[in-house]
Amino acid sequence: MIEFHLDSRSGVSPYLQLVQQVRHAMRLGLLKEGDRLPTVKDVVAKVAINPNTVLKAYRELEYEGLVQPRPGIGTFVTSTLGGDDDSRAAHEPLRQELTEWFERARKAGLDDEDVEALLLSTFRDFSEERAGRRG
Amino acid sequence: MSDVVTIEGLTKNYGRRTALTDCTLDIPAGHVVGLVGPNGAGKSTLLQLICGLLSPTAGHISVLGAPPQSGSPRVGFVAQDTPVYAGLTVAEHLRLGAHLNPRWDASLADGRIAELGLDPRQRAGKLSGGQRAQLALTLAIAKRPELLLLDEPVAALDPLARREFLQGLMAYAAENGTSVVMSSHLVADLERVCDYLIVLVASRVRVTGEVEELLGTHHRLSGARRDPDTIGPGRHVVAASHTDVQSTLVVRSSAPIEDPSWSVDGLDLEDLVLAYMSEAGSSGRDRVLEKR
Numbered sequence: 001m002i003e004f005h006l007d008s009r010s011g012v013s014p015y016l017q018l019v020q021q022v023r024h025a026m027r028l029g030l031l032k033e034g035d036r037l038p039t040v041k042d043v044v045a046k047v048a049i050n051p052n053t054v055l056k057a058y059r060e061l062e063y064e065g066l067v068q069p070r071p072g073i074g075t076f077v078t079s080t081l082g083g084d085d086d087s088r089a090a091h092e093p094l095r096q097e098l099t100e101w102f103e104r105a106r107k108a109g110l111d112d113e114d115v116e117a118l119l120l121s122t123f124r125d126f127s128e129e130r131a132g133r134r135g
Numbered sequence: 136m137s138d139v140v141t142i143e144g145l146t147k148n149y150g151r152r153t154a155l156t157d158c159t160l161d162i163p164a165g166h167v168v169g170l171v172g173p174n175g176a177g178k179s180t181l182l183q184l185i186c187g188l189l190s191p192t193a194g195h196i197s198v199l200g201a202p203p204q205s206g207s208p209r210v211g212f213v214a215q216d217t218p219v220y221a222g223l224t225v226a227e228h229l230r231l232g233a234h235l236n237p238r239w240d241a242s243l244a245d246g247r248i249a250e251l252g253l254d255p256r257q258r259a260g261k262l263s264g265g266q267r268a269q270l271a272l273t274l275a276i277a278k279r280p281e282l283l284l285l286d287e288p289v290a291a292l293d294p295l296a297r298r299e300f301l302q303g304l305m306a307y308a309a310e311n312g313t314s315v316v317m318s319s320h321l322v323a324d325l326e327r328v329c330d331y332l333i334v335l336v337a338s339r340v341r342v343t344g345e346v347e348e349l350l351g352t353h354h355r356l357s358g359a360r361r362d363p364d365t366i367g368p369g370r371h372v373v374a375a376s377h378t379d380v381q382s383t384l385v386v387r388s389s390a391p392i393e394d395p396s397w398s399v400d401g402l403d404l405e406d407l408v409l410a411y412m413s414e415a416g417s418s419g420r421d422r423v424l425e426k427r
Contacts, residue, residue, distance in 0.1 A: 008326060011403070013347070044305035048298055050167050050330045051309035 001038060002030055004047050014049055018057035026066065026081035037067060037075040139164045139282050139314045140185055145194035147180050154180040156338040158194070162316060162331070167308055169329030169346075170318040171408050176335045178318040179215060182286050185316070186212045199281055208238055211280035215287050217271035221260030225253050228274060236278045244277035247303070265296025269303065276307050283308075285317040289324055301328055322405040332404070334411045341411040346404065353407050356384045356397040367394075374410040385410035 002025045004018055012020070025031040038046075040054045058075050061067045068078045105115050140162040147155040155177045162168055170178050183189040184196055187203035187210075196203050198210060219228060225248060233239040248255060251269050253262070259270060268288060275283060285304075289297040305328055308315050319325050325332070332349060334341040342349065353373070356366075360382045363372045370388040377383075385402065386392065392399050402410070 006327060008323070011401070013350070014327065041306050041309045044309045045302050047327075048301035048305055049327045051305060052166070052330045054309075 001036070004038070004043055006047055006049060015053045015056040015060065018043075018054065019060050022057070022061055022066070023081055026077065026079075031077050033077055033080055035077045036073075037077070039074060137164050138162060139199055140316075141195075141197045142185075143195045145181075145184065145196060146192045147177075147184060147189065148192045153338050155184070158335075158340045160333060160340050160343050162314070162333075164314050165312055166314060166331040166345075167305075167329050168314070168316040168331040168333060169322075169325035170316055170333045170335060171322055171325060172318075172320065172335035173412060174320055177338045178320075178335055179286050181335065182212070182284050182316070182318060186210050186284055188212075206235075208236055208278055209281045211275035211278050211283040213268075213271050213275045213283075213285040213288050216291060217268040217288060219259040219262075219267055219270055219274075221258065223259055224255065225257050225259065225262075225270060226255035228259060228270060229255075229277075232274045232277055238279045240277045240279050243279075244273055247273045247277075251303075263296070265292050265299065268292060268296065268300050272300065272303060276313075279311075280313065283313050283315045285315070287318055287320070290319065290321065297324065304328070322408050326404045332408075334408055336412050349407060350401065350404065352387055352389050353402050353410070354386050354388065354392055355400045355402050355406070356382075356386055356392065357400075358382060358397040374413045 002021070004021055006014055006017055010017065022031065022037065031037075037058065040051050040058070043049070043054045044051050058067065058069065062069065062075075066077065066079050066081070067075050069075045102115065105118070110118070138161040140160075142158055142160050145155055145158040146153070158181070170181065172178055180189065184191055185198055185203055187198075187205035187207065198204075198207075203210075220231075223231070229241070229244050229248070232244065233241055247269075251266070251273075253266060253270065259267060262270065268291075272285075272288070275285075288304075289300050292300060301324075304315065304317075307313065317325070317329075330346050331344070332346050333343045358381070360377055360380055363375045363382065363384055366372060366384070366386065369390060370386050370392070372384055372386055374385040375382065385407070
């Protein structure tokens with residue numbers, strides 16, 4: 001069983017924070033197929049948030065095909081995240097290349113904020129371009 | 136979904152002082168509603184009108200499809216500062232509740248008192264602020280109301296007692312689907328627990344709606360100084376401030392704003408409420424000027 005928490009200063013809406021925490025727990029293997037999510041009542045009694053926020057998060061996860069509610073019993077994880085072994089095997093070389101890139105950026109005189117801005121804007125352009133190509 | 140409260144043209148005067156002016160609003164069922172506004176905005180008056188402790192000067196209220204009725208078993212009310220009888224013990228409060236309410240749920244009441252670790256023989260006057268608030272909440276929800284009204288329930292509590300109170304309240308709302316309306320002048324208290332908002336400023340309703348929809352349709356625009364009236368159709372300027380070179384606006388618009396001459400940001404709930412408060416301040420001054 002996982003426990004939720006809420007960062008009220010993050011700017012991410014509360015329901016999305018819950019969705020992300022479930023996905024994250026699935027990626028880390030803390031939640032596996034067949035595991036039960038806490039009930040809505042358990043979540044709100046712990047985190048002191050609106051019940052509809054939890055319901056919305058669980059509906060979103062269901063829509064994504066990650067969980068399945070079983071009436072009267074609870075909501076259960078029905079899939080796995082974090083990719084198959086092939087994609088996990090690709091992580092390490094990619095991490096290596098990224099580390100080398102960070103070193104080059106540092107040598108070129110970029111500070112933390114420069115690096116973050118460049119990374120984010122490049123990623124955004126890349127995503128938009130791909131989305132545009134698909135549309 | 137049906138409405139638990141419908142209000143039309145509601146006005147309440149205390150002698151010559153106006154507490155509520157021409158309020159019209161519907162409160163949909165199944166929400167936890169935050170009633171926000173500065174002190175003296177009329178929040179307590181509105182709640183007391185809904186639960187039938189006050190009668191309106193003008194206008195109509197319907198609560199759960201009927202006129203408001205003081206002491207209705209269908210409506211639970213926790214008044215400001217969560218009053219209890221200082222001389223009565225916790226157990227005596229529960230007996231009183233059972234005596235006065237036909238639908239009293241004794242197992243819920245006793246269970247909550249045990250869960251909270253309150254001593255039934257303790258006099259209410261000796262309880263801490265947080266315990267007193269929890270006792271008042273227990274008395275209100277053991278009635279099994281369809282609508283629960285709370286007037287500034289956590290304002291006087293320390294952060295831990297506040298969190299515990301809201302945990303208990305949300306657990307009850309989740310289990311029973313009870314509609315809840317709670318007032319506060321602190322938006323941060325309401326941000327987590329409310330999914331519907333009513334902003335009341337200077338005796339008037341400024342804005343109502345689902346929190347998510349409000350957050351999605353309000354934007355903060357900043358850019359080179361210009362007249363807010365030129366912002367275009369379908370966009371309502373809630374608040375505007377200007378320096379000699381820059382304009383900053385809070386704008387309500389259901390369509391996204393894609394004007395490259397503005398830099399557009401979202402707002403959090405607190406900023407949104409503050410924007411409506413400042414709007415009320417400036418239009419209030421306008422009205423005074425008009426009268427002269």
